[in-house]
Structures are given as C-alpha cells and as structure tokens.
Amino acid sequence: MRIGILGTGGMADALGTQWIRAGHEVLFGGRDLGRAEALARRRGGTSGSLHQAADFGTDAVLMALPWRAAVEVARELPLAGRVLIDCTNPVGEGFRLLTAGAPSAAEQLATAAGPEAHVVKAFNLCHEDVWRLTPPVFDGRPLGVPLSGDDTEALTVVRQLVRDVGCEPFAAGELDQGAGLLEATAALLIRLWVGEGVDAQSIAPPRELAGPRAEAALSPGPAS
Numbered sequence: 001m002r003i004g005i006l007g008t009g010g011m012a013d014a015l016g017t018q019w020i021r022a023g024h025e026v027l028f029g030g031r032d033l034g035r036a037e038a039l040a041r042r043r044g045g046t047s048g049s050l051h052q053a054a055d056f057g058t059d060a061v062l063m064a065l066p067w068r069a070a071v072e073v074a075r076e077l078p079l080a081g082r083v084l085i086d087c088t089n090p091v092g093e094g095f096r097l098l099t100a101g102a103p104s105a106a107e108q109l110a111t112a113a114g115p116e117a118h119v120v121k122a123f124n125l126c127h128e129d130v131w132r133l134t135p136p137v138f139d140g141r142p143l144g145v146p147l148s149g150d151d152t153e154a155l156t157v158v159r160q161l162v163r164d165v166g167c168e169p170f171a172a173g174e175l176d177q178g179a180g181l182l183e184a185t186a187a188l189l190i191r192l193w194v195g196e197g198v199d200a201q202s203i204a205p206p207r208e209l210a211g212p213r214a215e216a217a218l219s220p221g222p223a224s
Contacts, residue, residue, distance in 0.1 A: 001025070001157070004057025006050050006073065007064035008035045010128035011087055015062060015165070017043045018131060022164035029053025054078050060085060060157055067098075067105040071112045080116035083154040084109070085161070087123040090183060095191035097184055106148065106179035120149035120158045121172070121179040124186050135166020143167045148178030 001024045005012045008030040016026045016039075026045035029052055030036035040047035046056075054061055054077040061079065063070050067088035074084075090098040090105040099105055110119040122145055123131065130136050136143040145162045147169050149155050155171075162169040172178035192200040204210065 001059035001161070002056055003027070003059060003161075004029060004053035004055070004061045005064055006030075006053050006061060006070075006077075008032065008039050009064060011123070011131070012062065012064040013039060013043065014128040014131035015064070015087070015123060016045060018134070018165045019161065020044050021134075024059075024161075024164070027053050027056040029056075051077060054082065057082060059083065060161060063088060063109065067109075070105075071108050074109055074112035074117075077113075079113040082113075082117050083151075083157045084113055084117050084119045085123065085158055086119055086121050086179075089124050089186045089190075091187045091190055095187055095195055097187045099180070099183065104175075104180035104183050106175055106183070110175060118149065118151035118154035119175060120147055120151075120154050121175065121182050122147045122158050122162065122169075124182055125189060131165060133166075137166065144170050146170045146172035146178070146182055148172040148175055148182055150175050 003019055003024050003026045005016050005026060005028050008028055012028060016028060020026050020043055028036045028039045028045055028047045029050045031050065033049065036047035050073060060083045062085045064087060065073060067090045070088050086106045086109050088105050092098045106119055106121040110117065113119065145167045147155055147158055159169040172182055189200045192198050
C-alpha cells in the first residue's frame with residue numbers, strides 16, 4: 001500500500017516504521033520538512049509536506065497530529081477519496097475529554113476532511129511505545145484494536161494495516177457512535193494508567209464471565 005502520514009511525532013514514527021517493515025510505501029509529511037526528512041531517513045520511507053503526504057496516500061492516510069491541529073489541517077488537504085485513519089485523542093488537562101457534549105474528534109475530522117473522505121478511528125488506545133513492539137502480544141494474545149468507521153472498504157484497508165502491526169482488529173461500530181466511545185475509553189485509560197498508577201486491564205473480567213451478564217443487561221425485562 002501507499003500510505004501518507006501526517007505528522008512526525010511518536011505515533012507517526014511507531015506506526016510508520018511497522019508499516020515499512022510490512023512492505024508498504026510510506027511518506028512522512030510535516031510542516032518541518034527537515035524533521036520529516038530525518039524521520040524518513042531513519043526509517044526507510046520518503047518525506048515531504050503535509051500536502052504531499054495526503055496526495056501520496058492513495059491507499060491510506062494516517063492523521064498523527066494533535067487533534068485540534070488535525071481538524072484545521074484536514075480542511076486544507078486533498079483528502080477526497082482517502083481512507084483517513086484517526087489515532088488522535090481529545091484529552092486535556094486533568095484527563096478531561098475535550099469533546100464532551102460535542103461531536104467526537106473523529107466526527108469533527110470527517111466534517112473538516114469533507115464527505116468524500118472515509119475516516120476510521122483506530123490505534124488511539126495505546127501509547128506509541130506499544131506500537132513499537134514487534135509484535136504487540138501479551139501472554140500469548142495479540143493486542144486487540146477497535147475500529148470505528150462507516151465505509152466498508154475503508155474498514156477493510158485498516159483491518160489489514162492492524163494485522164500488519166501484529167494486532168487483531170475488532171469492530172467498534174459506526175463513526176457517530178463508536179468513535180466517541182473509543183475516545184472516552186482512551187480518556188479513562190489514561191486517567192487510570194497515568195493519574196492513578198493502576199493496571200487498567202484489571203477493570204475488565206474475562207469474556208466468559210462478562211458476556212452473559214452483558215447480554216442479560218441488554219435484554220428487555222418482563223413487562224410490568
């Protein structure tokens with residue numbers, strides 16, 4: 001695949017490196033052309049401006065800028081027809097979800113990019129260091145990556161890119177529902193990991209125990 005990456009920070013570096021190792025063509029794009037060039041030279045990709053990265057990514061474009069900047073940048077780029085992967089998190093001081101009461105960051109990005117761009121929320125639940133692992137497997141279980149999006153073909157592309165990192169893709173619903181849940185989950189996990197210093201995995205029971213209770217909670221009760 002041809003993948004354009006918008007940004008030159010840790011997420012751009014980690015995911016871009018993995019996709020290059022998997023055999024994809026990657027162009028790192030940034031406002032600072034020197035930084036983009038240095039990153040590409042270290043990882044084996046090519047480099048250019050943000051506009052060039054969006055133009056290059058005929059198979060996928062990774063938005064790896066801070067979310068407020070991402071929305072502004074998306075308005076200026078040629079993203080029509082692109083699979084736009086959103087890994088941003090709108091989490092501010094005090095682990096506060098900055099989009100509370102408003103559309104999710106992914107929905108705002110989709111509006112800014114235009115109706116012909118296909119936004120998929122993915123890769124937002126883990127720190128960049130997790131994506132550097134080869135592969136991210138814990139106790140013999142590949143890391144699960146929830147995906148939220150509306151376009152079937154775009155989701156197929158991103159599922160493959162998830163597998164190329166060594167992870168397992170999971171469906172998390174359409175963008176107007178799943179993306180907000182993923183962003184809120186990220187805010188909670190960051191609060192637990194960073195703010196409380198606890199193992200966030202301990203809050204979830206095994207699937208065989210969670211499933212029946214979850215299904216019962218969603219089932220309508222007897223008529224009163």
